[in-house]
Amino acid sequence: MSSFRPPFPFSAIVGQEQVIRCLLACAVDPLIGGILIFGNRGTGKSTAVRALARLLPPMKASADCVYNCDPDGTVMCEACRKRKGDLKVVTTAVPVVDLPLGATEDRVVGTLDLESALTRGEKVLETGLLAKANRGFLYIDEVNLLEDHIVDLLLDVAASGENVIEREGLSVRHPARFVLIGSGNPEEGELRPQLLDRFGLSVDVTTPGDLATRVEIVKRREAYERDPAGFAADWHGKDMALRRKVQRARKLLAEMETPDEVFELISKLCMALGTDGLRGELTLARTARAFAALDGKSSVTADHVLAAAAPSLRHRLRRDPLDDTGSDVRIERAVEEVMAA
Numbered sequence: 001m002s003s004f005r006p007p008f009p010f011s012a013i014v015g016q017e018q019v020i021r022c023l024l025a026c027a028v029d030p031l032i033g034g035i036l037i038f039g040n041r042g043t044g045k046s047t048a049v050r051a052l053a054r055l056l057p058p059m060k061a062s063a064d065c066v067y068n069c070d071p072d073g074t075v076m077c078e079a080c081r082k083r084k085g086d087l088k089v090v091t092t093a094v095p096v097v098d099l100p101l102g103a104t105e106d107r108v109v110g111t112l113d114l115e116s117a118l119t120r121g122e123k124v125l126e127t128g129l130l131a132k133a134n135r136g137f138l139y140i141d142e143v144n145l146l147e148d149h150i151v152d153l154l155l156d157v158a159a160s161g162e163n164v165i166e167r168e169g170l171s172v173r174h175p176a177r178f179v180l181i182g183s184g185n186p187e188e189g190e191l192r193p194q195l196l197d198r199f200g201l202s203v204d205v206t207t208p209g210d211l212a213t214r215v216e217i218v219k220r221r222e223a224y225e226r227d228p229a230g231f232a233a234d235w236h237g238k239d240m241a242l243r244r245k246v247q248r249a250r251k252l253l254a255e256m257e258t259p260d261e262v263f264e265l266i267s268k269l270c271m272a273l274g275t276d277g278l279r280g281e282l283t284l285a286r287t288a289r290a291f292a293a294l295d296g297k298s299s300v301t302a303d304h305v306l307a308a309a310a311p312s313l314r315h316r317l318r319r320d321p322l323d324d325t326g327s328d329v330r331i332e333r334a335v336e337e338v339m340a341a
Contacts, residue, residue: 005228009235010051011242012224014217015208019048022201022311024242025290026137026179027056028249032286033200034180036143036191036315043205044217045183049139053096055239057247059135063088066127067134067174068095075161077174095136097129097178101145108150109157110165110172125172130163133178143182144191151195154180158198200283202315204328249293256289257299265305265338272334275316284312306335 013020022035037045061068062080069080071087080087099108110128129138140146146154157163163176180199184191196202208214224231263285270281287308292300314327 006232007050007054008047008221008224009232009239010048010055011238012220012231012235013044013048013051014220015213016044016048016205018311019045019203019205021291021294021307022203022287023048023052023181024246024249024294025287025308026181026201027052027246028290028293029253029286030177030179032179032290033198033283034137034182035201035203035311036196036199037181037183037203037205038186039183039205040187040207041185043207045205046139046141049137049181049183050096052137053093055243055246056094056096057243058091059094060089061092061135063090067131068092068136069175070135075175075177095133097133097136097138099129099138099140099150101140101142101147103129103150105149105153108153109163125165125170128163128165130157130176130178131174134174134176136178137181138178139181139183141183142185142188143195144184144186144189146195148192151192155194155198196315197279199315201287201311203311204314245294248296249290252293252296252298253289255298256293258285258289259299262288262300262302262305265302268338268341269305269309269334270313272338273313273316273330274318275313276318280313280316284308287312302339309335 010020019035019037026032026035037048039045059068060071062071062076062083065077065080067077067080069076071080071089076084106128108128109130111126157176158180161175161177163174165172165174182191182199208217220231266281266284266288270278270284273280275281284305288300288304291304291308292298295304297304310328310331313331317327317330
């Protein structure tokens with residue numbers, strides 16, 4: 001009998017509408033830049049992320065390539081570049097890789113394969129987590145507790161899209177483009193501002209306050225724990241419907257129209273909130289486009305911008321010592337002011 005335990009189905013998740021929508025948006029457009037999910041323990045943050053893995057449509061990759069290089073892409077490892085035009089193509093699952101808190105730098109970036117070095121005298125790279133996550137998702141639970149030197153490393157790789165390994169005379173460069181997903185409990189400390197800014201979206205998850213939602217969550221979790229395979233099979237059809245929705249949205253995204261008045265609304269919102277730089281505007285525009293694509297639309301509307309405003313901007317607001325209102329309230333206020341003007 002197989003010991004495989006399928007993850008909780010994505011479509012069976014209850015009470016996390018904004019998390020679900022934002023995760024799907026990142027699946028449609030990885031350029032959004034990932035998502036940070038903050039909430040108290042037991043609110044299903046990691047459940048949602050791990051459920052996403054089985055939902056994602058498979059991707060094409062170069063056969064026998066440890067970096068999952070795109071055979072039709074322009075960014076490849078050295079080995080695939082040399083074989084360009086003569087690459088065998090396979091279909092594989094999109095990687096969703098966990099980065100544990102205690103991971104060493106060598107485990108994350110890769111290091112010299114000691115067995116090959118000692119037995120055969122060969123300098124061979126033992127790939128790290130960044131190699132495995134290329135073209136996929138890198139998930140960090142309790143991201144606010146990550147060690148500073150690992151944070152610095154992630155910032156460098158996230159900015160360049162390339163991992164550089166210099167170990168014991170071994171020098172290797174390989175693509176490392178991934179969607180960063182982090183989750184954490186705000187009671188256990190804040191995230192470094194440099195890393196916080198690297199997340200495209202930020203979502204706060206709270207414990208449901210209404211009875212019906214809480215009861216439904218417990219019932220579904222109990223059913224899953226009793227028979228994980230059977231529960232997953234019952235929800236398989238809905239998960240596949242969501243997968244097809246993501247596939248359609250990706251196609252729509254390529255031809256999505258964004259009217260000038262929508263760009264103006266995005267900039268007005270960011271100006272009203274005083275966000276630094278233009279990263280907030282770019283993220284808000286991309287997220288609104290992804291939301292529109294998920295809705296099956298061919299053009300972005302003001303409603304899509306307003307739906308994307310809070311997750312795109314809440315973690316980019318300057319702290320005002322004279323204003324102790326929360327980020328969401330400040331964004332709602334700015335939306336009302338901009339829409340009324």
